[in-house]
Amino acid sequence: MIQAIFRKEFFKIRLLTLFTLAAHIAVLLFIYVSTRRLFILDHPEVVWYRVLHLGRIHYGLLKYIPLISGILIACFQFLPEMLGERFRLSLHLPVSPAFVALSHLVVGITVYCIMALVDLCGLGLITGLFFPWQGIEISLLTALPWTMAGAGAYLGMALALLEPDFRLKAVNLIIGAGVTGLYLQNVDPGAYGPSLVLLIVPLLLMMPAILLPVLRFRYRRVG
Amino acid sequence: MNRNARAIYSILIILVSAVYLPLLYDKLFMDEVEKTHLFYSPVSRDFILKEKIVGKVPEAAKGFAFDHHSNLAYLKADGTYVSRKTFERHLPFIYYKNMEILGVLPITLNGQTFDKRTIKAQRRVLELKARELTDRYPGVPFYPLLESNPGQARLVFPENRFRMTDTQMEFINADANIVDRVLTEMYTHALEKKGFVFPARSLNGKFTVLKPFDEGVFIVDHNFHVFHVKRVDDTPLIVKTPILPDWKIRAIKVSENKEKNYYGMALSGDGHLFLLGYDNYGLIPMPLAGYDPDRMDAKLIFNPLYCTAVYSDDTIIRAVAMDKNFVPIKTFVHTMSRAGITGAGKARNVLFPFTLTLGTTLSSGYVTARIVPGTIWSLVGMGLCVLLFTGGTKIYTGQWPRGIRIITVAVTGVYGLIAMIIAAVSE
Numbered sequence: 001m002i003q004a005i006f007r008k009e010f011f012k013i014r015l016l017t018l019f020t021l022a023a024h025i026a027v028l029l030f031i032y033v034s035t036r037r038l039f040i041l042d043h044p045e046v047v048w049y050r051v052l053h054l055g056r057i058h059y060g061l062l063k064y065i066p067l068i069s070g071i072l073i074a075c076f077q078f079l080p081e082m083l084g085e086r087f088r089l090s091l092h093l094p095v096s097p098a099f100v101a102l103s104h105l106v107v108g109i110t111v112y113c114i115m116a117l118v119d120l121c122g123l124g125l126i127t128g129l130f131f132p133w134q135g136i137e138i139s140l141l142t143a144l145p146w147t148m149a150g151a152g153a154y155l156g157m158a159l160a161l162l163e164p165d166f167r168l169k170a171v172n173l174i175i176g177a178g179v180t181g182l183y184l185q186n187v188d189p190g191a192y193g194p195s196l197v198l199l200i201v202p203l204l205l206m207m208p209a210i211l212l213p214v215l216r217f218r219y220r221r222v223g
Numbered sequence: 224m225n226r227n228a229r230a231i232y233s234i235l236i237i238l239v240s241a242v243y244l245p246l247l248y249d250k251l252f253m254d255e256v257e258k259t260h261l262f263y264s265p266v267s268r269d270f271i272l273k274e275k276i277v278g279k280v281p282e283a284a285k286g287f288a289f290d291h292h293s294n295l296a297y298l299k300a301d302g303t304y305v306s307r308k309t310f311e312r313h314l315p316f317i318y319y320k321n322m323e324i325l326g327v328l329p330i331t332l333n334g335q336t337f338d339k340r341t342i343k344a345q346r347r348v349l350e351l352k353a354r355e356l357t358d359r360y361p362g363v364p365f366y367p368l369l370e371s372n373p374g375q376a377r378l379v380f381p382e383n384r385f386r387m388t389d390t391q392m393e394f395i396n397a398d399a400n401i402v403d404r405v406l407t408e409m410y411t412h413a414l415e416k417k418g419f420v421f422p423a424r425s426l427n428g429k430f431t432v433l434k435p436f437d438e439g440v441f442i443v444d445h446n447f448h449v450f451h452v453k454r455v456d457d458t459p460l461i462v463k464t465p466i467l468p469d470w471k472i473r474a475i476k477v478s479e480n481k482e483k484n485y486y487g488m489a490l491s492g493d494g495h496l497f498l499l500g501y502d503n504y505g506l507i508p509m510p511l512a513g514y515d516p517d518r519m520d521a522k523l524i525f526n527p528l529y530c531t532a533v534y535s536d537d538t539i540i541r542a543v544a545m546d547k548n549f550v551p552i553k554t555f556v557h558t559m560s561r562a563g564i565t566g567a568g569k570a571r572n573v574l575f576p577f578t579l580t581l582g583t584t585l586s587s588g589y590v591t592a593r594i595v596p597g598t599i600w601s602l603v604g605m606g607l608c609v610l611l612f613t614g615g616t617k618i619y620t621g622q623w624p625r626g627i628r629i630i631t632v633a634v635t636g637v638y639g640l641i642a643m644i645i646a647a648v649s650e
Contacts, residue, residue: 047397132386174239212231
């Protein structure tokens with residue numbers, strides 16, 4: 001059964017996901033070009049000073065890309081399911097609704113994690129070309145909470161889309177925005193370092209919380 | 224499963240509410256007040272301060288607010304309000320440019336006359352903030368070692384930076400982004416020859432070219448010996464300072480100054496603050512009673528007559544005025560206006576049982592998550608929430624709420640109340 005759900009999700013989101021992935025790669029290429037340009041315009045030691053000492057972020061474009069991707073993946077996955085209430089069909093399969101919902105989330109989160117990994121690896125590679133290990137470390141520590149924001153955006157959007165009641169949809173959007181905002185504060189590069197482990201907790205709480213709208217959707221009275 | 228999902232959903236609502244509701248309340252009703260500015264006046268030989276008044280502005284303060292908002296107050300240590308111009312006239316060494324325009328310079332104080340040039344040459348401020356201490360801010364431990372004898376007017380960054388590894392002082396060439404083995408071996412060998420024991424505990428310097436000259440860096444080794452490392456004519460000049468390892472020097476705030484009296488400030492392991500002198504690296508203790516470097520910012524303000532040490536935590540500011548030999552003349556303790564509780568602050572205490580904060584603090588540049596408990600007044604708010612919840616549930620459903628829900632509201636107050644209302648809508 002799980003294979004069937006995975007296959008269904010794969011066929012449903014593969015094209016749009018590929019476009020999103022292509023957008024991520026395009027952004028990374030742009031970051032490479034602009035980082036390279038920094039070193040063309042100035043002496044490397046001056047660029048190192050600005051980036052490593054003054055904390056100037058040359059990859060700021062990456063801050064909101066995971067966030068947008070998280071929202072988009074949730075939309076690719078759950079908008080078609082909610083239009084015409086197609087998701088009801090999946091929820092009537094001979095397995096528990098929770099299993100069906102979590103399987104969908106696993107697919108979405110896996111796809112999102114692949115994109116986040118592409119972002120982080122790309123950023124690490126670009127930084128490694130121009131900066132020493134400390135530069136790679138600080139840039140990844142800076143970008144990691146941004147990718148966590150994307151996961152929060154995905155789960156928040158799923159929470160809102162799967163909710164049948166419009167009042168609670170609004171509440172769920174606020175919860176999603178609130179959790180996402182935790183990872184997007186304007187602070188010095190690497191400032192999130194000691195809190196990253198703790199900040200996984202809100203994301204972990206969101207996964208089972210999504211079961212509530214799913215079960216409400218499955219067992220509500222219609223008509 | 225449904226019950227578990229609902230419980231987790233409620234926890235999520237409580238979590239998000241506890242972070243954002245107090246934040247929203249603060250944005251709407253609370254005033255952000257910076258720390259009080261405290262000085263020792265060489266004119267009145269007493270302390271004088273500038274601060275933003277929280278809450279109702281006294282009539283006496285309004286009377287002196289000629290050219291600024293009335294909630295900005297200038298007052299003497301005895302609590303007398305003064306005008307901005309009087310305040311500046313009390314501090315001629317700080318506002319010397321305005322004094323020159325007013326025609327007050329040269330000024331005679333304590334039988335000595337000071338012109339603009341003398342004042343400018345002898346003014347100096349050294350500052351050590353709690354969040355600047357090692358491991359308190361997310362800096363990259365990767366530094367430039369400037370050429371101290373650049374052979375030209377201005378300093379320039381070298382084409383390499385260094386880091387202290389467990390075994391060596393490692394230089395990386397910025398042009399090629401590779402380890403410079405020659406420099407690494409040269410400096411590591413020179414350090415070891417002087418008795419340096421790796422790994423280093425702290426590395427201290429002023430890493431900018433916007434300074435009059437370069438004094439290199441001070442490195443504290445594993446055994447708490449302090450080494451002064453400079454690059455002179457592209458070769459290492461290393462001095463093992465006579466600073467006793469017993470002080471367990473924790474940080475040195477270097478600040479190059481043309482007077483060349485002090486390299487900067489040094490902080491010992493037991494929290495004592497010193498001036499680090501040029502004369503054989505002598506440590507001059509600063510008499511700062513109650514100074515806690517982990518919570519407080521400290522500032523030394525030098526002028527041609529006095530040195531004033533000002534140190535403060537979030538609520539209390541203290542100052543010691545000293546003569547040129549650092550003998551205390553006068554001390555002052557003041558509870559800053561930012562510590563005062565306004566009506567909005569009292570309402571906040573009632574409304575929120577606790578606050579979840581995520582962010583940097585005055586004493587740390589890292590983002591940390593903290594639970595800030597409410598006050599005794601929060602119990603009132605929590606009780607009111609329980610009453611509202613039980614009464615409301617009885618009115619709308621005809622039944623009393625379940626015990627676990629009442630406990631949730633009792634413990635989490637308004638956050639729990641919101642979560643329970645949303646839970647009721649979702650049922």
